Amino acid sequence: MPSSTTTPRTPLARQITEDLRRRIVAGEFSPGSRLPSEAELCERYRVSRVTVRTAAKSLESQGLVDIRHGSGMFVVDFGGQIRSGLQELRSITETIEELGLDAKVRRISLTRRQADENECARLDVNANDEIVAVHREILADGEVVAISIDAIPGNLVPASEDVSLGNGSVFAVLDRIGLTPNRALAEIHAVRGSDVPIAEDHVADELLILLDQVHYDRSGEPVAYSKTYFVEGRFQFVILRTR
Amino acid sequence: MPSSTTTPRTPLARQITEDLRRRIVAGEFSPGSRLPSEAELCERYRVSRVTVRTAAKSLESQGLVDIRHGSGMFVVDFGGQIRSGLQELRSITETIEELGLDAKVRRISLTRRQADENECARLDVNANDEIVAVHREILADGEVVAISIDAIPGNLVPASEDVSLGNGSVFAVLDRIGLTPNRALAEIHAVRGSDVPIAEDHVADELLILLDQVHYDRSGEPVAYSKTYFVEGRFQFVILRTR
């Protein structure tokens, strides 16, 4: 491994993808309307058509736009409202705030302890290895919408970061220590409130959706294992399915 | 509208995307391994690099491969097994069969009736318009894994197709009448077996995951509204979340 690793700049195509995505979800282009042609976007961004096309294709496979041969690129129209989908890897609080709600996080506990059997398998660590476990409640407009358990291998997190783990986003901490997750494998399950290990009394009779996911960094190493229990009816999961 | 509309051929890039996808999920390239370089794929498929790159990018945004600048394209490794994700728009039976199970469909009923309030809103049809409703059970290896209700606006389906609707895939019928869905907006809910309208007795105590989705064709028109109830634990939902 080289001694000094300079981080490569973000590719142009990705920058343009992000910019267009922001503009679309911000409503700059109304649903159903046609976006500027590839040629126009080339001038606008001062890049080649290849780059614009790469960005466009990316948006298409995200389900945000529809590219029609010979006709143009159109903003997908889902009855007037665009919602944030589950397939994009973003923090829960971010998603809540994008819906215009007030997001709050309450830390319930933060402990360093031995990994259990399940966590060992998911995170690919040895039995008895230490992990940092954070239990939290996520509130939208003062109402509990989700309960989460995040587990990170202890050797990845310096003890100095422990305190900040419970406060802000787990993503932010992972970012800071250079372990940005760029994909996750998520299982979806339906569970009863009484089966949630850290549930409060008032959810015992509720149904919840469990998002059971392992986050991987760009090198393919698992960096976090999280179980997030969403209270049915208080948080709407949406998936854009394509093709 | 022109009198004769010839369907355009499928773009090369899409064909290559599909072929590579099949090869990858079939295990032709082992997880973590490097795929042939773009230049090699160009020769293999006899297409330009633009086309190969378009296909590659598509696979990347599906979460199947990881493209690394200066290094190559690698099959994403999720602990050794690649599973079919929920974000791809394919029939349930196809998905089951890809997992190596024996898929069967049992039609419970097929009726033409007035659309209810919910269906009107989702399908954007007028109250009292007729719809074709199909109730089915989907079995994997003889066990019921899902119960589905599919609703299609009656004016879209010639009565001659009614009989085939209950037997094969709903997708196949929609294909035949030129209404191939190319995207869907899906909500995910957790429900009790006792809340499933057409449930058998034996699922009353089970939990189910409801996939509540509207299918749109390429022109953006809703062509089908389906509610699919999956028995928790018998069908594993997986989502690949990226970036």
Added chain:
DNA sequence: AGCGGCGAGTTGTAGGACAACTGTTGTGTT
């Protein structure tokens, strides 16, 4: 009015060239 073809505009594909990045290999220094 209706039909049909033409043509401008747009996306899809081709081919060649160079820039940026990665991993390895080799070389020189300590």
Added chain:
DNA sequence: AACACAACAGTTGTCCTACAACTCGCCGCT
């Protein structure tokens, strides 16, 4: 021997130009 660094080959990212395929409205013809 161990380490730092330069060179290099291989790969993906971007650019340019040109043409093919497709869509849709315009216009003239019947």
